Amino acid sequence: MVAPVQTPAEETPPKRWLAGRPVLGRLLRWAFIAAVTVLAFHGPLEVLIGSTFGAGVNGYTWVIPLAGIMAAQGVAHRSRRERSIHDRQTDVIVGVMGLSLALMVQGVLVPRYTDFFSLLRLDLAAMLLFVVSAGVMLFGLRAVARFRWVWAMMLLALPLPYHLTVIVLGGGKVAAGITALLIVGAAAAIAFGFDRTSAMLAAIGAWGFGVAYLVVLWVFFPDAPLLVYQLNPSLTSIAAVSLLMVLISRRGPSRGPVQHAEPLAAKDVWWGCAVVLAVGLVLAMLPLPPGSRLPALPQFDGLAFGAPLVAPHSWHVTETTEYDFVKRLYGRDATLVRQKMVADVGNPDWDKFSRPRTVVVDCVSTDWPLSLEVYPPGLLFDVSERLSARRSVDLGHGVAGELLTAVDDHLLLTWNVLEFEWRDADFAQRILVSSVDNHEPDAHFPPPNGAIWKTLYKLLAVLFRGNSVAVDETSSYEDADLLTTFGRNLVEAQLQAVERRETRVPR
Numbered sequence: 141m142v143a144p145v146q147t148p149a150e151e152t153p154p155k156r157w158l159a160g161r162p163v164l165g166r167l168l169r170w171a172f173i174a175a176v177t178v179l180a181f182h183g184p185l186e187v188l189i190g191s192t193f194g195a196g197v198n199g200y201t202w203v204i205p206l207a208g209i210m211a212a213q214g215v216a217h218r219s220r221r222e223r224s225i226h227d228r229q230t231d232v233i234v235g236v237m238g239l240s241l242a243l244m245v246q247g248v249l250v251p252r253y254t255d256f257f258s259l260l261r262l263d264l265a266a267m268l269l270f271v272v273s274a275g276v277m278l279f280g281l282r283a284v285a286r287f288r289w290v291w292a293m294m295l296l297a298l299p300l301p302y303h304l305t306v307i308v309l310g311g312g313k314v315a316a317g318i319t320a321l322l323i324v325g326a327a328a329a330i331a332f333g334f335d336r337t338s339a340m341l342a343a344i345g346a347w348g349f350g351v352a353y354l355v356v357l358w359v360f361f362p363d364a365p366l367l368v369y370q371l372n373p374s375l376t377s378i379a380a381v382s383l384l385m386v387l388i389s390r391r392g393p394s395r396g397p398v399q400h401a402e403p404l405a406a407k408d409v410w411w412g413c414a415v416v417l418a419v420g421l422v423l424a425m426l427p428l429p430p431g432s433r434l435p436a437l438p439q440f441d442g443l444a445f446g447a448p449l450v451a452p453h454s455w456h457v458t459e460t461t462e463y464d465f466v467k468r469l470y471g472r473d474a475t476l477v478r479q480k481m482v483a484d485v486g487n488p489d490w491d492k493f494s495r496p497r498t499v500v501v502d503c504v505s506t507d508w509p510l511s512l513e514v515y516p517p518g519l520l521f522d523v524s525e526r527l528s529a530r531r532s533v534d535l536g537h538g539v540a541g542e543l544l545t546a547v548d549d550h551l552l553l554t555w556n557v558l559e560f561e562w563r564d565a566d567f568a569q570r571i572l573v574s575s576v577d578n579h580e581p582d583a584h585f586p587p588p589n590g591a592i593w594k595t596l597y598k599l600l601a602v603l604f605r606g607n608s609v610a611v612d613e614t615s616s617y618e619d620a621d622l623l624t625t626f627g628r629n630l631v632e633a634q635l636q637a638v639e640r641r642e643t644r645v646p647r
Contacts, residue, residue: 169278169409176416177271180423183432184263190434191258192367196510197303198258200320200370203378204297207327210382211290214331217385231281235412238273239419242266247426254429255527256599258514261299263428268294270423277412289330297323303514307592311468314358317369321350324377331385342381350377366471366508434510437563438538442638445505445567446475450637452629455481465590469515470506476520476588477503482581490622491579499626500585502572509568512561517572519595520588525555528615535560535627537635543623545615553577553584556619558627573627575619 178185192199245266253260272291275284284291302319309315325347332342353373357364451457459480466476479501486494502520506512518525525546533541541560548554558573576583 166279172413173271173274173278173416176274176420177267180270180420181263181267182424183428184261184267187428187432187434188264191510191513194434194510195365195367195508196258196434197316197366197508197514198261198299199367200302200316200323200374201261201264201299203320203323203371203374204294206375206378207297207323208290208294210378210385211293211327211330212287213382214333214385215287215290218334228280231276234281235273235277236415238269238276239415242269242273243419243422243426245269246423251429253599254431255516255518257429257432258510259299259303259516260599263432264298265295266423268298270419274412274416277416278409289333290327293323293326293330297326299514304592307468311470312472313364313366313369314354316366317354317357317373318351320370320374321347321354321377324350324374324381327378328381331381346377346381349380350374353377431513434513435561437509437561437568438540439563439565440537440635440638441564442642443562443564443567443569443634444637444641445564445569446473446477448477448479449501449503449571449630450633451479451481452626452633454484455626455629456484458482463588465588466504466506466520469519469590470504470511471508474504474506474508474511477505478588479503480585487622490619493579495579497575497579497622498581498583499623500574501630502574502588504570505567506569507567509563512568512570517557517559517570519592520590521586528617531617531620533558533620533624533627535624535631537631539631541624541627543617543620545617547615548586551584554618555585556617556623558623560627560631571630573623573630575622577618 188198188201192202243266245262250257250262250266253262257263268291272284302323305319305322306315309318325343328346329339329343333339350373353376354369357369357372361368448457448460457479459478461478463476463478466474480498481501482498483490483496486496488494490497504512504520518527525548528545528547530542530544533543535541539560539562541558544557544559546555546557554577556575556577559570561568561570563569574585576585578584
């Protein structure tokens with residue numbers, strides 16, 4: 141007698157996340173990622189909003205997510221062929237590693253580059269890493285990797301590559317607008333990247349449309365704010381490309397997404413949400429460095445911006461030089477004036493032989509006030525210096541200065557530097573007063589020359605070797621009294637000159 145064959149009971153398949161409603165499931169997961177991202181990076185977003193409304197040079201950043209959405213829509217509606225493989229273990233490993241990297245960037249690298257916060261905006265890089273890693277946790281690595289060119293485009297559009305491109309193009313509002321349009325052109329190429337020809341035509345079309353808008357701005361509205369040059373042509377070009385995508389999708393054959401990978405189970409989604417939320421809460425508690433907040437500069441109307449400064453009492457000017465390269469950094473109307481000033485008489489407190497001391501005053505004036513925060517003073521000089529901690533000093537009339545020392549190990553020289561900033565309604569000014577430990581009349585002061593590549597080398601050195609290569613921990617402020625006294629008299633001399641101009645009776 142043959143025993144009956146028993147068929148094994150079929151395993152109950154795991155419940156899929158919002159089975160039968162894939163679009164709603166994707167929208168809910170992206171909404172969750174967006175909400176946690178805002179919570180985790182509320183500090184950087186507040187700084188970005190404040191700098192945008194304060195006429196900062198990083199206002200173009202708002203173009204990046206919109207260009208990314210446009211490119212992602214083109215990729216999502218492109219038919220694809222993928223092997224039906226889904227390895228959840230790989231998703232978890234890659235997602236956790238990415239979230240950990242976002243924590244390291246925000247918690248370690250951002251404080252390390254305090255002086256270059258606005259130039260690098262590594263907090264935005266951490267935000268992008270967080271979004272990508274959260275997408276891996278909630279959608280899977282294969283789904284996120286489909287948009288790899290979109291993520292790469294957004295990463296390359298962050299401030300450092302953007303500002304380097306603006307500098308190479310000559311600086312100014314037009315160069316800033318053209319560089320923002322390059323981002324839109326890259327996004328259009330990704331969106332229409334069915335083949336190389338389509339990608340090239342889309343990039344040229346988007347870029348050309350935006351450049352035409354930019355020419356109209358330059359011809360008819362040359363005095364429009366920098367933010368208008370950065371956003372208006374780019375956003376208009378994005379809108380035009382998006383409209384073209386809609387028209388093509390309606391008239392042409394359907395290119396809807398083909399889902400080959402298995403959707404995530406509900407337990408995987410809930411577990412991934414818990415991990416993403418936990419990392420987001422940790423990121424939300426990490427403080428930003430002190431230099432990230434926009435300073436409230438003292439304002440004095442009537443200051444002579446772009447002109448040589450008035451020498452303070454008992455000092456005279458022996459040499460004045462102007463430099464044009466700052467226009468690439470601080471705008472077409474920016475100026476840099478260097479003045480060498482010598483004391484009329486010696487002071488035994490400043491030199492044991494009572495020799496008249498020499499100081500150098502570098503004055504940068506710009507109609508982009510927040511560009512002073514993006515480009516720190518070190519970008520002006522080609523020296524391998526190590527900087528000390530800053531010491532605050534009161535220069536009177538509500539003007540606060542900072543004392544620091546700069547040590548050059550190659551030239552074996554040490555400079556003491558006093559730095560302060562002020563502004564009027566339209567312009568801002570950064571003034572650097574430098575003295576050197578060599579008191580001879582022919583003492584060496586490094587000339588301003590715009591050391592961009594030297595600064596990049598320094599950034600890489602700090603990344604791999606730490607702050608020890610850029611920080612002087614044994615500094616001595618030997619000329620603190622000299623620079624403080626000179627700084628107070630310099631501030632007083634400029635304000636007295638303003639009063640004389642205001643009270644002068646016209647002929």
